Amino acid sequence: MDTRPAGGRTRGRAARPRQGASMADVAQLAGVSSQTVSRVSNGFPGVTEETRQQVMAAMRELGYRPNSAARALKRGEFRTLGVITFSLSTHGNIRTLEAIATSAARHGYAVTLLPVAVPTQDEVNGAFSRLGELAVDAVIVIMEIHLLDAATVSLPPGVQVVVADSDAGDRYTVVDTDQAGGARDAVRHLLDLGHHTVWHLAGPEDSFAAQRRANAWHAALTEAGATPPPLVRGDWSAESGYRAGLHLADHPDCTAVFAANDQMALGLLRALHERGRRVPDDVSVIGFDDLPESASFLPPLTTIHQDFAEVGRLCVEGVITKIRHGDTTHGTTLVPTRLVLRESTGAGPAGPRP
Amino acid sequence: MDTRPAGGRTRGRAARPRQGASMADVAQLAGVSSQTVSRVSNGFPGVTEETRQQVMAAMRELGYRPNSAARALKRGEFRTLGVITFSLSTHGNIRTLEAIATSAARHGYAVTLLPVAVPTQDEVNGAFSRLGELAVDAVIVIMEIHLLDAATVSLPPGVQVVVADSDAGDRYTVVDTDQAGGARDAVRHLLDLGHHTVWHLAGPEDSFAAQRRANAWHAALTEAGATPPPLVRGDWSAESGYRAGLHLADHPDCTAVFAANDQMALGLLRALHERGRRVPDDVSVIGFDDLPESASFLPPLTTIHQDFAEVGRLCVEGVITKIRHGDTTHGTTLVPTRLVLRESTGAGPAGPRP
DNA sequence: CCAGCGGATGTTTACGTAAACATTATGAGA
DNA sequence: TCTCATAATGTTTACGTAAACATCCGCTGG
Secondary structure, eight states: OOOSOTTOOSSSOSOOOSOOOOHHHHHHHHTSOHHHHHHHHTTOSSOOHHHHHHHHHHHHHHTOOOOHHHHHHHHTOOOEEEEEESOSOSHHHHHHHHHHHHHHHHTTOEEEEEEOSSOOHHHHHHHHHHHHHSOOSEEEEESOHHHHHHOOSOOOTTOEEEEESSOOTTTSEEEEEOHHHHHHHHHHHHHHTTOSOOEEEEOOTTOHHHHHHHHHHHHHHHHTTOOOOOOEEOOSSHHHHHHHHHHHTTOTTOOEEEESSHHHHHHHHHHHHHTTOOTTTTOEEEEEEOOGGGGGSSSOOEEEEOOHHHHHHHHHHHHHHHHHHTOOOOEEEEEOOEEEOOSSOOOOTTOOOO | OOOSOTTOOSSSOSOOOSOOOOHHHHHHHHTSOHHHHHHHHTTOSSOOHHHHHHHHHHHHHHTOOOOHHHHHHHHTOOOEEEEEESOSOSHHHHHHHHHHHHHHHHTTOEEEEEEOSSOOHHHHHHHHHHHHHSOOSEEEEESOHHHHHHOOSOOOTTOEEEEESSOOTTTSEEEEEOHHHHHHHHHHHHHHTTOSOOEEEEOOTTOHHHHHHHHHHHHHHHHTTOOOOOOEEOOSSHHHHHHHHHHHTTOTTOOEEEESSHHHHHHHHHHHHHTTOOTTTTOEEEEEEOOGGGGGSSSOOEEEEOOHHHHHHHHHHHHHHHHHHTOOOOEEEEEOOEEEOOSSOOOOTTOOOO
């Protein structure tokens, strides 16, 4: 019996750093060729049950694990998806990322994270150039498209891309929440409750999601014959919502506010409370996102639920389809939203519609 | 001039799926050997400036990108860290992950995500066995240790591990927030404000973080000569905080509550408000985590700030040190917390201490 | 004037896997 | 009994890179 430690080599360098037994080692122990080990390892047919068992036993004994680098080199694919996103600070990005990771795992893909700390152009370029050397077959970008557009570094050839949370269906495959539909639902909900019009606390100007929510808000109002009040600008943060709320509290004719996300709605609620305006009696507030915490706001927040999990899932399936079929078509897939009724919205001055 | 498309091959299979030019292609175009290309690619000395420029030009022309699979195979390392975590649902995990990704990138490492959807034992085992085939040099586990302990699958040999958010310094290298210190600070702050004692809204029983916060709460109280009230159990969610709050609101002698996280504190605030108990006039509330939103709670929440970024950074540095030096020692690194004073805590019945 | 040195570059080889091809058994049908 | 097909297994080779070693060159110093 061979008494050398598992993974030892007869010839060559004493210390192979970290990497256990190879196919050759297993083959030797099992008394077969390494090709047979390969067949067993990949579950290929044409191996006797007896041989298979021997090989399996040898694998167990040596603690054999396929070397994924060698595999990737041979197969020409990594079975890995890259995810580019700047900062995981927003709830949506995280939920999407989580769904991507889960969905990718289900398809046998690993997920590699490419964080872009600061969303400057340099950082984005850096991420994309790093990407070139990265072991990924495809990339999912969770990022506002203008940053992607401005990137001077081109994507490595052969690396497929799907973009989430953006609108560039003409140049990329895009999966996104139906921002416009959700915003429209929010506005209609408030109008249906009898509010003459709806104010909008928008996200930052450079965000397409914010822009589309604001556009849809405006369109839904004019469609319904209501006069859009001046748009109030926030930056997604609760703090900015608070500041905007102090401002809005001074408008006595403001009875309904659609905040472009739940965090700003939170700040808004605080400001209104401080200024003695009751929600929903004096002012109705609706948010967008449906954070887990939103149900515990004061009062619990009526909001538009986004199905981030579905967005992530569709991103992965889209990108894997592209890998499989070398697909180069573009297009946008929209994931519907859902109105979640809680206690922050109530009847307006005109009374609820029948 | 050669008119074949870049990356084309004279011999062999027509369609090499996705993979551009190789070193050999660059070498041929530049009129040098592939070894020289390798030297240029890795920035090694011993190459004339003139040759270097020629090679670089050829690289650009062919869009050459080093094949990371081949590199990994040759070098025996992947320059990749795996991160195991179940669900990215908690603020802390995400912040830690973000810091890990950023810090890893700075060290030239990529980060691969290993999500464990449901924290069942099977799932954890699955993640660990997938890990064996995964292209990672080391693993950072963000997980309660009891799940790691119960995993029947052993880690692949040669893969270093660092655990965050846990306490297993005797068996693993651990980086964690100083849970006990933070909890002690929270309790002392409330006692200093003149509260006779402090109630505790704890996290779930199976969480070590929750357990340590609860233990420290108890210890700090007895140390100070105060009588610990019965512990109230939550599950980290705002909803559970709300339920607990309804319960606590009925105790007239409850003037100060230390919630084990900010989300439960949020629910607690809502319940107290609903029951007409003013914060901080009637009841003081302190949280733990310092979510970005906590400053916009009603009222803004006094809380214990956790430095997740530091935890992530230390995890990466720890694990890279281990990789470099084959370190097998264990030990725990604690990251200090910081008391963030806002408006949810105020003077107790005994009045603030001098 | 030549040995010898050192810098620049080329050649060989191995990393671990798996496709492609080659070889050896086994058994069925003529 | 002797093909010949077929299944089981072995052998060769290539994937792209980089370490190790080999070669070539010009120049310095004796």
